[in-house]
Amino acid sequence: MTDATLRDLTTPALLLDEGRMMRNIARLAGRMDGLGVALRPHMKTAKSFEIAHRVTGGAFGPITVSTLAEAEAFHGAGYRDILYAVGIAPDKLPRVQALAAKGCDVTVILDSAGQARAVAAAGVPALIEIDSDGHRGGLAPGDPALLEVGHLLGTRLRGVMTHAGESYGVRGEAAHSAFAETERAAAVAAAGVLRGAGLPCPVVSVGSTPTAHAARDLAGVTEMRAGVYMFFDLVMAGIEVCAVEDIALSVLTTVIGHQKAKGWVMIDAGWMALSRDRGTAAQAVDQGYGLVCDAEGRVLPDLIVASTNQEHGIVALRPGAAGVMPDLALGTRLRILPNHACATAAQHPCYHVLAEGPEALRVWPRFGGW
Amino acid sequence: MTDATLRDLTTPALLLDEGRMMRNIARLAGRMDGLGVALRPHMKTAKSFEIAHRVTGGAFGPITVSTLAEAEAFHGAGYRDILYAVGIAPDKLPRVQALAAKGCDVTVILDSAGQARAVAAAGVPALIEIDSDGHRGGLAPGDPALLEVGHLLGTRLRGVMTHAGESYGVRGEAAHSAFAETERAAAVAAAGVLRGAGLPCPVVSVGSTPTAHAARDLAGVTEMRAGVYMFFDLVMAGIEVCAVEDIALSVLTTVIGHQKAKGWVMIDAGWMALSRDRGTAAQAVDQGYGLVCDAEGRVLPDLIVASTNQEHGIVALRPGAAGVMPDLALGTRLRILPNHACATAAQHPCYHVLAEGPEALRVWPRFGGW
Incomplete structure (x- = not known):
């Protein structure tokens, strides 16, 4: 990839x-x-x-x-x-x-x-x-x-x-x-x-x-x-069925703005892309609406999607975190690991599949309805 | 209708x-x-x-x-x-x-x-x-x-x-x-x-x-x-922008089971149909995952969707409610009023449109994606 x-x-x-x-x-x-x-x-x-x-x-x-x-x-x-x-x-x-x-x-x-x-x-x-x-x-x-x-x-x-x-x-x-x-x-x-x-x-x-x-x-x-x-997800990682590194699903997003005084980075993944699932809210570590990774999938420590609107996410440091907000410039691509893979996947019409090696992305359709 | x-x-x-x-x-x-x-x-x-x-x-x-x-x-x-x-x-x-x-x-x-x-x-x-x-x-x-x-x-x-x-x-x-x-x-x-x-x-x-x-x-x-x-929704009714009777959107569902000792009625509308939105959780009246109506759209007092899984909802009396659980037999149709119309509508491929009068249902497609 x-x-x-x-x-x-x-x-x-x-x-x-x-x-x-x-x-x-x-x-x-x-x-x-x-x-x-x-x-x-x-x-x-x-x-x-x-x-x-x-x-x-x-x-x-x-x-x-x-x-x-x-x-x-x-x-x-x-x-x-x-x-x-x-x-x-x-x-x-x-x-x-x-x-x-x-x-x-x-x-x-x-x-x-x-x-x-x-x-x-x-x-x-x-x-x-x-x-x-x-x-x-x-x-x-x-x-x-x-x-x-x-x-x-x-x-x-x-x-x-x-x-x-x-x-x-x-x-x-x-x-x-x-x-x-x-x-x-x-x-x-x-x-x-x-x-x-x-x-x-x-x-x-x-x-x-x-x-x-x-x-x-x-x-x-x-x-x-x-x-x-x-796929696994943050809920499964939170109860130790898997490691965060096992999570196969993420949402690619782009930085669209900042509120620097508040420590907020705005992204174009809101609840429409991430789902409203807050499954980790009841766990020892609350991951907000998802854990933030860089474009290559490396976790950015203590950075979570703190809140969402329909097509907006607000990325911020986890409350109480000692870390420093990284500099995420306008246009930066990030990946968000989901709380609940079933709910997040259901928000999307297809998977963009990252193969190992230099292969191009493939698209696998999803279906829904009843 | x-x-x-x-x-x-x-x-x-x-x-x-x-x-x-x-x-x-x-x-x-x-x-x-x-x-x-x-x-x-x-x-x-x-x-x-x-x-x-x-x-x-x-x-x-x-x-x-x-x-x-x-x-x-x-x-x-x-x-x-x-x-x-x-x-x-x-x-x-x-x-x-x-x-x-x-x-x-x-x-x-x-x-x-x-x-x-x-x-x-x-x-x-x-x-x-x-x-x-x-x-x-x-x-x-x-x-x-x-x-x-x-x-x-x-x-x-x-x-x-x-x-x-x-x-x-x-x-x-x-x-x-x-x-x-x-x-x-x-x-x-x-x-x-x-x-x-x-x-x-x-x-x-x-x-x-x-x-x-x-x-x-x-x-x-x-x-x-x-x-x-x-459309309006329960969040808007909760902050008094509309009445519950103004809410134009609902999810039709069917009773699929009971856990009578617990006062639970199971329905085939889970979070996939209702969304994970819990927008009324922070309001004076928490409507769970939605307020339950009969098939004609009349509110059943104090009956809410208390919890959901992907394709299951559990209907129960609101905590502390004085009412009695109505008898909702297997196969009964109900309507659920949504917390958040944007999120609930987004879970569905189309609207089934109820006109006033005896007209047949019409289908209006929805689109999604980015």
Whole structure:
């Protein structure tokens, strides 16, 4: 990557460091190989065929999606084994059936008798969502409704799934490992309840990026789901799942002004380019709307995007920082590391891909919608 | 509008109540007529040709934009008088020149000698940004740099502009009126400095949605800029610029689950559909990620989107609310009023337009990018 290739881009622009992404992909793939569990990568962060191709090694393997628009797009690109991992609304079942009619194996998730009746009537396979940590939806493994839902699904029951969303709120490998065991124990217990009643439960699916990187034992689990690990972000670095140097995504921006008396540098990346996500606000180190790097991606110590408007960012030293504001002249290019890769990427129509070596920038489109 | 037309939509979906929007447009147009000041509506919120057409009364009148992509799109649609109201980066000037070469009168803004030299060399007209309230960029009217920048621009100097972004942080007509006077006084003072030195200053441009609705006297001002007023939002209602019933934008969503013991209703509108904006968090009434209405748009008292993940929202009673959680069955359609219309609209590819009467829903595309 040379600065000359970046100079041609209109800012703000979303940059993807392909080398870092490939190392992140290899890291989790290696872990899952070691644990003997299949990976079903979550494509909600990437929303890109080029990235999906690299994550699945060109094998069009199993994937997870967060919208039916993603399921339809990825099926069109050749993926046939898709988990739609948001609780199914009954009125979305015709779209699931239409995909199935085209040869796509789409599985939905649910946690209620009402959904199970609609899904069974539609002939759609489903996983029952299990609540392992009180984060969001799902049935507790001991909830009597679990068997009711299982019996309603009958032959459409394919297994159970859980997601320890609360693992994002704790720091360090030991804490994430404990959540990984919480996920595993809840999913395996729920599978045991269903199997004990004579119901089929081939799939035991767990996952989140923190737990996927810390799980020590996945006995009884058949697949792991994770998504943001391809890129990582400041939230993941803040809870020690990755280093700041692993973050593969950044927003290229240009200095457009100064308020020197206030120590402010104005940039052309506001919340439209960075997103409104303030995921690090609750962490030990608040990164504002993102951590500032030079055009080559080297972190400028203690420099953050302190505030944003729609198309303006204000760069300033972190409150209490001992450092000195660097001289960032009008027109200087900077890169901003994002709090939350999913949210920042979603603000952009494409990735500008930085390859290692002198290759020109490539453009990989992203898609969105529902 | 009938529920049957909404039933056909895939959720989440962005709804625009055209009747409310037209009343909001008429309200500010009437105010500006009364004050004898031209309106240069800001299209950064709408990013839609159909809405621009309604705001300018079909006259292709002067507009404000926040990106050169908007300027290019609106010029392609017939608009010829465009203010690009984000401090100009010198390397964006070739795009401005290309627009000018096609017959578009694009004015840029700046607040430094470095920008003024580049802009004068490119032959592009500019307004000098004036800092009236310490919110973001701009030169104070008394800053000696004002005259330096004015002289550097020479014949390219078209005037001054300011924006009281701090007016969003205060509540009530009296407070907004005071900020309107702050805007007016700063811009008029700066214009006086420039004119006193023999420089031309035909344009004196001010504006924000709160000040536009509260200004009592705009003597010396030639134009008003405002954008979010077309839609309004909970932030604007929270500072009493509008009523909740004036908000023209909402996100249609479907109930996908329950955690009854916790008082949670799960919906399929997460931050991808609502945005991460938490603009009401700093207000007297925190609306979470949005205020919940029924499918017809009637507010459900004290019901808010308490938290979000990418494609999940959790609806709950406002903390401390005395009310009772309504029974919202699986599949129920709801509408969520947004904290910040600019941010929520930006998450969607189009508006689904609810007309008054039994007309079918129409779709108005939105554009984005830079």
